[in-house]
Amino acid sequence: KQEVTQIPAALSVPEGENLVLNCSFTDSAIYNLQWFRQDPGKGLTSLLLIQSSQREQTSGRLNASLDKSSGRSTLYIAASQPGDSATYLCAVEANSGYALNFGKGTSLLVTP
Amino acid sequence: DVKVTQSSRYLVKRTGEKVFLECVQDMDHENMFWYRQDPGLGLRLIYFSYDVKMKEKGDIPEGYSVSREKKERFSLILESASTNQTSMYLCASSWDRVNTEAFFGQGTRLTVV
Numbered sequence: 001k002q003e004v005t006q007i008p009a010a011l012s013v014p015e016g017e018n019l020v021l022n023c024s025f026t027d028s029a030i031y032n033l034q035w036f037r038q039d040p041g042k043g044l045t046s047l048l049l050i051q052s053s054q055r056e057q058t059s060g061r062l063n064a065s066l067d068k069s070s071g072r073s074t075l076y077i078a079a080s081q082p083g084d085s086a087t088y089l090c091a092v093e094a095n096s097g098y099a100l101n102f103g104k105g106t107s108l109l110v111t112p
Numbered sequence: 113d114v115k116v117t118q119s120s121r122y123l124v125k126r127t128g129e130k131v132f133l134e135c136v137q138d139m140d141h142e143n144m145f146w147y148r149q150d151p152g153l154g155l156r157l158i159y160f161s162y163d164v165k166m167k168e169k170g171d172i173p174e175g176y177s178v179s180r181e182k183k184e185r186f187s188l189i190l191e192s193a194s195t196n197q198t199s200m201y202l203c204a205s206s207w208d209r210v211n212t213e214a215f216f217g218q219g220t221r222l223t224v225v
Binding site: 032034041042043044045046049098100102103104105 | 116118143145152153154155157160162168170200202204212213214215216217218219221
């Protein structure tokens with residue numbers, strides 16, 4: 001079964017810093033990898049989708065990379081802001097199934 | 113924009129009640145999913161559906177059933193609610209199987225007392 005791990009579990013940084021969130025998965029046979037944001041008590045908001053044939057995707061201050069062979073992805077957030085404070089979740093869609101397998105998330109706090 | 117709407121943000125139900133959680137998507141997506149999210153356990157798949165009237169068990173289907181009579185609507189049913197089903201329930205949809213983005217609803221916080 002696909003296992004998805006996110007490191008660190010929690011992160012606190014001052015406003016303006018660039019930061020990297022890590023995601024690793026055990027089975028490289030994936031269709032895609034997706035990064036989500038979740039605010040407390042809310043649903044998930046899709047941030048970036050990287051298909052298996054791609055190496056990276058960018059949206060504004062966010063950049064996600066994918067190294068399928070090593071089972072790793074990173075989410076880079078540039079010039080962090082307090083509004084970026086949330087939990088960030090990584091999920092992979094395995095070749096063997098329809099649904100996403102999620103990591104447990106990284107809780108990010110950006111302090112003013 | 114894709115919209116996935118869950119019928120309730122918060123629900124409180126009594127042990128033994130039959131509970132219906134409704135989810136509607138407006139983008140003609142083929143796939144729909146129900147997850148539950150618990151602290152320390154993350155998101156776990158309960159059931160999914162890849163077509164009308166089709167359903168597949170996820171990782172934790174026990175105590176739940178689902179219904180998909182129309183393409184846009186996917187219902188999660190707790191046949192006899194128990195306190196260990198207190199959780200955040202999240203519905204999602206995606207266009208089709210391969211390489212497509214998943215969109216989530218706002219979540220339903222269910223408390224069973």
